[in-house]
Amino acid sequence: MKTQIIPVLLLVVAIACSSPKKDMSNTQPVETTELVNIIVGTYTSKDSKGIYRVKFNPETGALSDTSLLVETTDPSYLAQSSDGEQVYAINAVGDGDVYAFEWNEDRSKLIELSHRKSMGDNPCYVALSPEDQSLALANYGSGNVVTYPVNSDGTIGEAGTARQHEGQGGDMDRQAGPHAHFSQFSSDGKYLYAVDLGTDQVIYYPMDSGRMGEGKVALQLDPADGPRHLDFHPSKAFVYVINELNSTIVAAKVLEDGSFERIEKVSTLPEGYEGESYCADIHVSKDGRFLYGSNRGHNSIAIFSIEEDGKLKMVATESVFGNWPRNFTLSPDNKFLLVANKKSDNITVFKRDDKTGMLHFTDQQIQLSQPVCLVFEK
The missing domain is CATH 2.40.10 (Thrombin, subunit H)
Structure with missing residues (x-):
């Protein structure tokens, strides 16, 4: 029986060896990471035309596919509604405006919903209240803060309220008068905080049914500090x-x-x-x-x-591997930090170590004219 089995085994081996094998040498890995979107505000005095979108890979930090969302002048700061359906932007020009935009059907472009005057000169910041009921602006040139009601459809209401700051700081070259630089609601919506670079103060306003009450000094800084922005501890x-x-x-x-x-x-x-x-x-x-x-x-x-x-x-x-870092942002999972470098026209990406806080440049960056505000799209 053994002499009969051996020829059969040899035949099976021969057939197996002669069977064609699948060539794996050119097989490419399938990209499974879902890219997320970053909305970028810019200054438009050079090559930029308005608000852009950039794709971000949350695994590698790679940036790609820059696209123009809407043409508008100097949209230097942006805010999103809580559901991500509207985007608000200021025009950082002398007699400024604030715009409300909504997405088109395939979310490839922003379409204007409404706009209002900033009721001051050179607006530089925009923020929404926690329930999207109020919009707050800081006007750097005129040194005042403004709130507008936000309608249920995302449009900006008509009955705006303005509060003028008064005073000087310790540096007469930069602080001869008030310069509101930042406006932010408290997490419970009870107060609006305004940071004034010109007067070395943080001023806060109680909010009542979307309207500002009388302001008080929350914090007096030292002469010539020139406060610009603030952030609250999360807990x-x-x-x-x-x-x-x-x-x-x-x-x-x-x-x-x-x-x-x-x-x-x-x-x-x-x-x-x-x-x-x-x-x-x-x-x-x-x-x-x-x-x-x-x-x-x-x-x-x-x-x-x-x-x-x-x-x-x-x-x-x-x-920052760039020149003149303005706004920067942490990715939603806080694994990366991205920097908008205005003068070098680039956005750079850093991996963040959550144990030490250290940042490590990923070698990932993208060119874009005068980026100044980065917002992860909701």
Whole structure:
């Protein structure tokens, strides 16, 4: 029997060896990562034409597929409705405007819904209240803040309210009068906070049925600090104010009446640095453990750890691999930090270490003329 089995086995082996094999050498991996969208506000004095969209890979940090969403002049700051159906933008020009846009059917373009005057000069910031009922503007040139009601269809209502700031700061070249630079509602919508670079103050307004009450000083900064933006801690009663003129951050407690109590002031620059630099944006990580601030001139992101008592400890400064970092943003999962570099016309991407807070350049970037505001699309 053995002599009969051997020829059969040899025949089976021969057939198997002669069967064609599938060539795997040219097989490409299938891209399974779903890209997300970033909406980019720009200045339009060079090559930009308005508001853009850029695709972002949340696994690699790669940026791609830049497209123009709508032509509009100097849309330097943007805000989204809570459902992502509307986008609001200011025109950072002398007699400015604020626009409401909605998406077209396939979400490839933004279509104007309505617009209103900013009721001041050189608007530089726009924000929505938590329930999308009110829109707040900061007018840098005229030093006033404005609120408008937002209608149920996302259009901007007519009955706007303006509050004029008064006073001076410690630097007469930059602070001869008020310069409102930031407006942000508290998370419960009870207050509107306005940061005024010209008067070295944070002013807060109680909100009642969408209208501003009389303002009070939430925090008086030091002369010539030049406060620009602020960010609240996500879970504790702390707030952090970044100062443009002297490159510092002030940490403060948020008191029950909505005012702030100063804790400390720290520099955003490395020890020994003597060059020109001006702070711009500030953000606290979702876990409340780290704070980031942008340095224009030193061209870096300052990285701080947040201590239990709200104080800040500098971890490092990381080069932005660009020139003049304005706004920056953390990705929704906080794994990446992206920087809009106005003067070098690029957006750069950094991987974030959630244990140390450190940033690591991914070598991912994309060119876009004068980017100044980055918003992840909802």
